[in-house]
Amino acid sequence: MTIRPRSVGSEPRGSGAGLTSRTVSGLLWTAWGKGGHALLQVAVVVVLARLLRPADFGVVSAALVVIGFSAIFSEIGLGPALVQRTELETRHLQAAFSASFLFGLVLAGIVALGAPLLADFLRMPPVVPVLRALAWLFPLNSLAVVPEALMRRQLRFRWLANLEVLSYGAGYGLVGTVLAMRGFGVWALVAGNFAQSLLRLIVLLIAQGRPPVGVLPEGRALRDLMYFGSGHTVARVAHYWALQGDNLVVGRWLGPAALGLYGRAYTLMATPAALFGEILDNVLFPVMALVQGEQQRLALAYRRGIALIALIMLPASALLCVTAPEIVGVVLGPRWTGAVAALQILGAGLLFRTSHKMSDSIARATGAVYRRAWRQGVYAALVIGGAWVGQHWGIAGVAYAVLVALTINFLLMAQLGLRLSGLQWRSFWSAHLPALNLAVASGAAAWAVAGALRHADLPAASVLVATLGITLGWALLLVRYAPGWFLGQEGLWMLETLRTRAPFARGSASRPMAAELR
Structure with a gap:
């Protein structure tokens, strides 16, 4: 069965209501997929940790570091290039x-x-x-590049979300656990990785059919895709070093103990931000690619996106900075108090760590991959250079340097997003004002509550739960009685959209694309 290419330009667009509904549905389904995967991951780790030795995990983790970095080059950006391209022909799929x-x-x-x-x-x-065994994941995963790209291009988010949960649970989780119980040790983890990739490939082929196969890629079609793919790959490499450069500096100059403290602090800050950013990017990149020639719609989507990210991340940042001592104490334990200062500093950049994803999505959707790439190169240089300077003041100095790098990257990517969407800086900053109001009010309440509870000498867990609960209740009161101040136009739009369209997410996700865009 041949997958027939979809020409975006030939599809009916009509009003934005169908696409908006599909986007909201996609965000909800993708959140389910990422959340379900995360919960399964915790459950599988708990089981496997009782069946395998730490050394088994260590060997596979070391191998996956190499595989993970090499994976940046494995598809050379061809999958995203298929999603982004306006006119897609069979020869592009074959190539x-x-x-x-x-x-x-x-x-x-x-x-x-x-x-x-x-x-x-x-x-x-x-x-x-x-490592030699896991290396063969590259050709196996490459077979899924075209079917998965077409799924994203068609905005089939429900399929992709369920596939993520199914492939991990029935693939890695089930196969890895059964083999670990039978004493296969490290090879249980290797087999689990292969089972996950193989199951994912099989389901994608069932959903999309067999992709068009050619022995050698047609030169012109490959060049069409490689312009985007090369820029995308360069940006990914730079971004990888931006994410890992500070760890390399801390480990090299401050030692393993300092790296342990800094790494845990960064993980506590970055994990929820990265998960949220990944959900947004998985949905918004193909959606924006669909309307890449309509600047007015891009500008509206961009402003709404940055406003909604700010509404979540700015209050979360304030809470993180206030409750960092309790978070470290409850999650990591009393031996990790040295990570508190770094967590508070990094927590101040939660918005910057997430919001640049909007600019990243619009840059890839419009094909501005090289302008994105040099900005990511600057970001990586700032992280590594700043971390080297900051390490003279310990992990707190490194955290401050990374915060500066995050801020500059946020501004550089915002400038690119504004140029591509036609939005003005004034509109950009005004979109953040309701979130800033909510963050200040919530942060002040959290500071007062946490201070009073600490003065009462309550356990860290009690302080954390009570502070979060009271602050959340206070925030809900604020948005209930002063929505204009604390939600703004974009926040009210999202609430109304969820109220009117989320109940139909399941149905809208399964309808044909043409019907969705009428």
Whole structure:
């Protein structure tokens, strides 16, 4: 069965109501997929931790660091290029399928042959056979590039969300657990990774049909895709180093103990922000690509997006800064108090860590991948250089340097987003005002409540739960009785959209694309 390409320009668009409904539905389904995956991950780790040795996890984790970095190059941006491209023909699908598979084979061979050198670098000889086995995930995953890109292009978010939960639970979770119970050790984890990828591929092929296959990619079609794909890959590499550069500096100059403290603080800040940002990006990139030629709709979507991110992240940032001592004490334990200051500093940048995703989505949706790439390069340089300077003042100095880098990256990406959407800086900043009002009011309440409870010498868990509960109640009262001040136009729009359209998310997600856009 051949997958027939969809020409975006030929599809009926009509009013934005259908696309808005589909976007809201997509956000809800994607949140379910990411949340369900996270819960399953915790459950599987709890089970496997009782069946396998720490060394087994360590070997696979070390191998996956190499695989994870190499994966940036595995599809060379061809999947996102298929999503972004306005006019898509069968030859583009053939070129993407052939090129991604061939490149996956080459990359697998390189990693397999270089496994001994990588093991020497990691000082972990047992990683060699594991790395050689996991390297063959590249050609396996490359077979899913075209079907998954078409699913995203068609905004089939419900399918993708359920697939994420199914493939992890029935693939990695079930296979890995059964083999671990049978004593396969580290190979249970390896097999779990393969089972997850294989199940994902099978379901995608069932949903989309067999992609058009060619022995070699057609040159012109490949060039059409590679302009976008190359810029996308360069940006991903730069962003990877921006996320890892501070850890490298701390580990190299401050040692493993400092890295442990800093790493836990960064994880507590970044994990919810990254999850939220990933949900937004998975939905907004294909949606914005669909309307990339309509600047007015892009501007409206961009303003609404940044306003809604701010409404969540600014109050969350205030709460994180206030309750950081309790969060560290409850989640990590009393031995980790050295991470509190770094968490408070990094927590102040929660908005910057998340909001740039909107600009990132619009840049990729409109094909501005090289303008995005150089900004990510600047971001990486600021993180690494700033962390090196900041390490002279310990992990707090590194945290301040990363906060500065996050702020500059936020502004650079905002400037790009504004240029692409046609939105003005004044409109950009005014979109943040309701969230800022809510953050100040919520933060003040949290500070007062937490201070009083600490003075009463209550346990950290009690202080944390009570502070969060009272602050949440206070915030709900504020938005209930003064919505204009604390929600703004965009917040009220989202509430109304959820009220009127979320109940129909299931139905709208399954209707054909053309019907959705009428």
